[in-house]
Amino acid sequence: MDELNRKSVDEFKEAEKNRIIVVLENIRSMQNVGSVFRTADAFLVEAVYLIGYTPQPPHRDIHKTALGATETVSWKYFSKTADAIAELKAAGYKLYGIEQVENSIMLNDFVRDAGEKTALIFGNEAEGVEQETLLACDACIEIPQFGMKHSLNISVAAGVVLWEMVRGVEK
Numbered sequence: 464m465d466e467l468n469r470k471s472v473d474e475f476k477e478a479e480k481n482r483i484i485v486v487l488e489n490i491r492s493m494q495n496v497g498s499v500f501r502t503a504d505a506f507l508v509e510a511v512y513l514i515g516y517t518p519q520p521p522h523r524d525i526h527k528t529a530l531g532a533t534e535t536v537s538w539k540y541f542s543k544t545a546d547a548i549a550e551l552k553a554a555g556y557k558l559y560g561i562e563q564v565e566n567s568i569m570l571n572d573f574v575r576d577a578g579e580k581t582a583l584i585f586g587n588e589a590e591g592v593e594q595e596t597l598l599a600c601d602a603c604i605e606i607p608q609f610g611m612k613h614s615l616n617i618s619v620a621a622g623v624v625l626w627e628m629v630r631g632v633e634k
Contacts, residue, residue, distance in 0.1 A: 475535040480509040481629050484556065486584040488544055488592060489515040490617060495588065497528030498618030504532035506625045511538045512547050512582075528618075548599050556582040560592045560600040561624055563613070567605035570627050583624060585617050 470478060485503055490496055496518050503511050513519050519540050520526070520533035541547040551558060561583055575581060584600065586592030597603060606615060606623055615623070 472531075472535055475504070475507075478507060480507045482578070482580045483508045483625070483628055484510045484512055484551065484580075484582045485621060485625070486512045486544075486547060486551075486582055487514060487517045487617075488584060488596060489587040489590075490517040490585070491588055492617075493518045493522055493524035494528045495616065495618045497525040497530075497533075499585070499621045500525070500529040500532040500536050500538070502618065502622045502625055503536045506629050508536060508625065511536055512551075513538060513540045514544050514547055515542065544593065544596050545599075548596070551582045554580065556580040557602075558582045558584060558600045560584045560586070560597045560603040561606070561620060562586065562592045562597060562603045563605050564597060564603045567603040570604055570606050570624060573604050573627070575628055581628065583621075583628070585621055588617055 483506075485499060485508055487496060487499060490513075496513070500511060500520075518525060520529070520538070525533060541550075548558065557579055559581065583604075584592055584596060586596070604624065606620060608615070
């Protein structure tokens with residue numbers, strides 16, 4: 464484990480973060496929530512915002528997939544999406560819905576400036592990001608897909624999008 468050069472919890476909390484907040488709107492699955500926490504830890508994300516009926520730590524089913532990331536990644540709960548959006552906008556974040564919509568930006572065409580404060584909003588596994596939330600976003604980002612399903616599990620989508628957000632961007 465020492466050879467992996469992993470940060471301690473304290474080192475993680477002190478480390479410079481990517482200026483990204485992941486917003487989970489009405490996610491049903493505790494395993495998906497835990498997986499997103501784990502991915503957020505891997506990419507040094509600033510925080511995870513949990514909204515509506517999205518499960519919150521501590522819970523053993525979240526912990527099972529988070530593997531301790533709920534202890535390293537900051538998180539906050541909001542009962543209403545509008546409250547999270549208001550806070551993010553007031554703090555200068557650009558909001559991006561991760562959704563397949565008309566005029567969405569393909570992920571491979573999206574360019575994120577190094578200093579940009581970015582909030583990525585992921586929606587419910589079946590319904591996606593709520594329409595009212597999409598209207599509050601600065602833009603929507605779509606993951607290009609080539610198979611028959613044209614949908615990804617929320618935790619997989621978060622991993623793909625977060626990797627694209629941090630690769631090649633200087634902190």
